[in-house]
Amino acid sequence: MKIVQQEFTVSTRTRCQMIDITSQVESIIRQSGITNGDAIVYCPHTTAAITINENADPSVRHDILLTLEELLPHYRPGYRHTEGNSDAHCKSSLVGCSRQILVKDKSLELGTWQGVFFCEFDGPRSRKVLVQIRGE
Amino acid sequence: MKIVQQEFTVSTRTRCQMIDITSQVESIIRQSGITNGDAIVYCPHTTAAITINENADPSVRHDILLTLEELLPHYRPGYRHTEGNSDAHCKSSLVGCSRQILVKDKSLELGTWQGVFFCEFDGPRSRKVLVQIRGE
Amino acid sequence: MKIVQQEFTVSTRTRCQMIDITSQVESIIRQSGITNGDAIVYCPHTTAAITINENADPSVRHDILLTLEELLPHYRPGYRHTEGNSDAHCKSSLVGCSRQILVKDKSLELGTWQGVFFCEFDGPRSRKVLVQIRGE
Numbered sequence: 001m002k003i004v005q006q007e008f009t010v011s012t013r014t015r016c017q018m019i020d021i022t023s024q025v026e027s028i029i030r031q032s033g034i035t036n037g038d039a040i041v042y043c044p045h046t047t048a049a050i051t052i053n054e055n056a057d058p059s060v061r062h063d064i065l066l067t068l069e070e071l072l073p074h075y076r077p078g079y080r081h082t083e084g085n086s087d088a089h090c091k092s093s094l095v096g097c098s099r100q101i102l103v104k105d106k107s108l109e110l111g112t113w114q115g116v117f118f119c120e121f122d123g124p125r126s127r128k129v130l131v132q133i134r135g136e
Numbered sequence: 137m138k139i140v141q142q143e144f145t146v147s148t149r150t151r152c153q154m155i156d157i158t159s160q161v162e163s164i165i166r167q168s169g170i171t172n173g174d175a176i177v178y179c180p181h182t183t184a185a186i187t188i189n190e191n192a193d194p195s196v197r198h199d200i201l202l203t204l205e206e207l208l209p210h211y212r213p214g215y216r217h218t219e220g221n222s223d224a225h226c227k228s229s230l231v232g233c234s235r236q237i238l239v240k241d242k243s244l245e246l247g248t249w250q251g252v253f254f255c256e257f258d259g260p261r262s263r264k265v266l267v268q269i270r271g272e
Numbered sequence: 273m274k275i276v277q278q279e280f281t282v283s284t285r286t287r288c289q290m291i292d293i294t295s296q297v298e299s300i301i302r303q304s305g306i307t308n309g310d311a312i313v314y315c316p317h318t319t320a321a322i323t324i325n326e327n328a329d330p331s332v333r334h335d336i337l338l339t340l341e342e343l344l345p346h347y348r349p350g351y352r353h354t355e356g357n358s359d360a361h362c363k364s365s366l367v368g369c370s371r372q373i374l375v376k377d378k379s380l381e382l383g384t385w386q387g388v389f390f391c392e393f394d395g396p397r398s399r400k401v402l403v404q405i406r407g408e
Contacts, residue, residue, distance in 0.1 A: 001137040042373070042374055044382065045383050054225060057219075060182075060225050064226050066212070067212065079338070081331040081332050082331070083329075090335070094366055097324050097371075099233075109266065130374060172277075195352035196361050198352050231366065235370070236372060237370075245316070248316075
């Protein structure tokens with residue numbers, strides 16, 4: 001059992017954005033020398049998240065962000081946190097700050113339409129993504 | 137450290153459905169020969185998800201699906217994805233496409249009321265579930 | 273590869289509450305003798321969850337619970353589960369019953385503002401948290 005960890009940076013350009021990071025994760029797997037096992041993709045921020053969803057049609061990303069915005073608008077009466085980003089903290093806990101993906105034949109074992117996304121909910125910012133690959 | 141992976145098929149019958157897959161996961165653990173470790177249950181689809189919740193009273197499933205339907209209705213003004221299943225993509229990212237469960241004494245270490253569910257949000261379809269067991 | 277598992281109890285005081293359990297998880301890592309790897313924090317209950325979010329300003333917790341309460345109110349017309357806690361089951365599936373965190377240099381590799389929280393959605397109760405540390 002081998003454990004390899006690396007990180008990379010993501011620069012976001014708007015307040016809410018989903019950025020496809022599949023190729024960065026794949027590249028870390030290839031460099032790791034690990035053939036089979038799993039990958040943890042971890043976001044060390046409290047106003048961002050990691051998700052897996054369709055990366056073929058960009059309108060899916062648009063519709064997910066639209067839905068999150070309508071369910072969790074930027075301002076809500078009763079919010080106490082003074083930084084004005086409580087909605088982003090909620091989105092982070094609902095989408096989740098990490099995902100685990102299986103690794104097979106030196107590649108992510110994603111479904112046909114699946115890609116890995118970094119979700120920015122309080123940008124634009126420079127963000128970090130941690131990737132740990134475990135296996136043999 | 138041993139890694140064993142298998143998959144199985146789930147046939148869903150309605151658009152939104154929660155199907156108890158606990159016994160299929162348990163069966164893969166028994167066949168794996170692994171006593172202690174963890175199991176990753178992974179859904180390679182972008183309009184479905186995996187969750188852990190109560191499998192004693194079926195009305196819990198009904199109430200979860202009702203809530204998701206009311207929060208994320210099938211159609212929302214502004215959706216751009218032309219396949220008409222943007223709500224299902226959102227539900228998938230909110231519930232999450234995988235779960236990790238501890239394995240102890242050749243069995244899932246679930247709480248008294250917990251079961252593992254495949255969540256269909258755009259059925260009926262034939263779906264695949266990947267299960268990776270890791271441990272000793 | 274070493275696997276160490278321990279559990280601890282959390283006593284919740286209100287119906288909905290987020291309790292910082294970072295120090296309990298850190299303590300299990302120190303006792304495990306594991307330097308690098310990962311930790312799974314697992315909640316074996318169907319009306320509670322585990323999340324990672326800001327533990328600096330307590331108003332973030334307040335705002336997350338407020339948002340969940342408004343999106344998923346205690347009662348919803350159409351609920352069939354007779355225990356009156358269907359909202360708590362929904363919150364559990366949306367936030368998720370476990371989280372995975374990387375372990376580096378005998379410590380959780382959390383972001384600057386991140387802490388690990390037990391989320392009670394149907395308290396007050398006595399709850400259990402399972403922690404599995406894997407690594408070398």
